[in-house]
Amino acid sequence: MKLVNKHIDKHGTGHVTIRPEDDEDMWHLYNLIQEGDSIRAPAIRRVQKVSSTGSVDSQRVKLNLTLKVTRVEFQTAALHISGPVVVENQHVRLGAFHTLDIEVQRDVRIEKFEGWDSIAISRVEESIIPGKGAEVAALVCGEGTVAFCLLSQHMTVVTHRLAFSIPRKSGSSSGATQHEKGLTKFYGALFDRAIVIASPGWVRDAVYDYMVGEASRRGDKVLQKALRDKVVKVHISSPHVLKSPEIVAQLKETKFAREGIVLDKFFKMLGTDEMRACTLLISDELFRASNPVIRKKYVGLVEAVQQKGGEVVIFSSMHESGQQLNQLTGLAAILTFPLDIEIVEAEEKEEAERIRLATEAELDVG
Numbered sequence: 001m002k003l004v005n006k007h008i009d010k011h012g013t014g015h016v017t018i019r020p021e022d023d024e025d026m027w028h029l030y031n032l033i034q035e036g037d038s039i040r041a042p043a044i045r046r047v048q049k050v051s052s053t054g055s056v057d058s059q060r061v062k063l064n065l066t067l068k069v070t071r072v073e074f075q076t077a078a079l080h081i082s083g084p085v086v087v088e089n090q091h092v093r094l095g096a097f098h099t100l101d102i103e104v105q106r107d108v109r110i111e112k113f114e115g116w117d118s119i120a121i122s123r124v125e126e127s128i129i130p131g132k133g134a135e136v137a138a139l140v141c142g143e144g145t146v147a148f149c150l151l152s153q154h155m156t157v158v159t160h161r162l163a164f165s166i167p168r169k170s171g172s173s174s175g176a177t178q179h180e181k182g183l184t185k186f187y188g189a190l191f192d193r194a195i196v197i198a199s200p201g202w203v204r205d206a207v208y209d210y211m212v213g214e215a216s217r218r219g220d221k222v223l224q225k226a227l228r229d230k231v232v233k234v235h236i237s238s239p240h241v242l243k244s245p246e247i248v249a250q251l252k253e254t255k256f257a258r259e260g261i262v263l264d265k266f267f268k269m270l271g272t273d274e275m276r277a278c279t280l281l282i283s284d285e286l287f288r289a290s291n292p293v294i295r296k297k298y299v300g301l302v303e304a305v306q307q308k309g310g311e312v313v314i315f316s317s318m319h320e321s322g323q324q325l326n327q328l329t330g331l332a333a334i335l336t337f338p339l340d341i342e343i344v345e346a347e348e349k350e351e352a353e354r355i356r357l358a359t360e361a362e363l364d365v366g
Contacts, residue, residue, distance in 0.1 A: 001025045001127040004107055012115030016124055019107050027318060028127040029102060030074040032120055035290045036113030039081055040066040041100045047091045061091050065098055066109075078102075114292045117299045119314075141207065184210075280305045283330035285317045298331075 001018050008014035015038075020026055033039060043065045049057045066087035073080040079102040088094045102108060112120060140147050144166040164185060208231060215223040282302065289295045302312050315322035325332060 001028060001124075003124070003128045006124075008116050008121070012112070012117060014116065015109055015111040016116075017107050017109040018124065018128070020102065020104050022104060025104070025127060026074065026079045026102065027316075028123060029079055029108065030072060031284055031288060032110060032123055033069060033072050033081060034113070034288065034292075034295070035069050035071070036292070037069045038066055038086060038111040038113070039069055039083075039100065040064055040087070040109035041081075041102060042106050043098065043100055045091060045098070063089060063091055065089060065092060065100065067098060067100060114296070117296070118303055119287050119299050141204070278309075279311045279313060279334040281313050281315060281325060281332040281334070283315045283317055283322055283325050285322075285326055286330045 001020055004017040004019055006014075006016045008016065018025075018029075020029060041064065042062065044060050044062050045065075046058060047061045049059075051057065065085055067081060067083035068086045069081055069083045071082040073082075080099055081102060082097070082099040085092050085094060085096045085098055092098065140149065144164045146162045208227070211231075212224070212227055215227060280302065282298065286298045287295055289298070302314075305312050315325045317323060317326055
């Protein structure tokens, strides 16, 4: 992501213009843009003109539109923002509904309806750090099938899949030759692509041996060293390759691996002492709440933990660890001391009563 300009005052009022450069930047924008925000971005709109003779001419016009966001949709590598036009344009009437299809290398200006809080500002600052793209490339393969994955700080993307028809090995020499040719073609398609090689059985070793042999044949010493230092072969019987101890040791400095380590620590704590849950685990999904009051509550919680010296880990819901956390309401904590559940329940009842009385008072005034 490239920061084009930024104007935010001490009260959080202002706007930021950023330019997405890859798929992960779309995910950052999805987490930044909320209902009620004002978004200005390029758009293509079909415009009709009526001539003096009464004939109608229709043409596609490229223009910049400013919308008040009512809906945000995210798909891999695509972001769609819908809402009414709030700044008059010579081709589009005020209030007309439009959907912006956000594209890479196109500037997006964001003005926050509720102001820029610490979480939104942190997201912008994190997204514009150079080199924060894909951290790991991995492939998960079987005999003749492979899925290529890019694991970045916030996303796990299956870039593409390959499937090769490999003849069965028969008793005849010709059958064995066809089988070997099929495997060689398969290994050749994988060459130069793997960092993590995971499979059941022997496939991972055969793929690795092929790559080492090919690097030696080419006399590529740089690649030979990379294969020795970076390739990890893992046996798997299920898709949970990133939980393997070998992978955790190799990838412990990457964001998604740190998230997994923290979540596993929480589950172990939960299994030994469910009352001893000073690290806050929170899903980025909670910050996408359409209700600004709810979002402010979670932002305030994060800021309170940080101000008291605690650690906050924000999980990406595009990774498996974030999805698991979402199943636990999206919020968990690892505490230094046991938590007295009776005190917590009493505080919750007190807060509920306070809210009820405040609501009744507002109704009486109205």
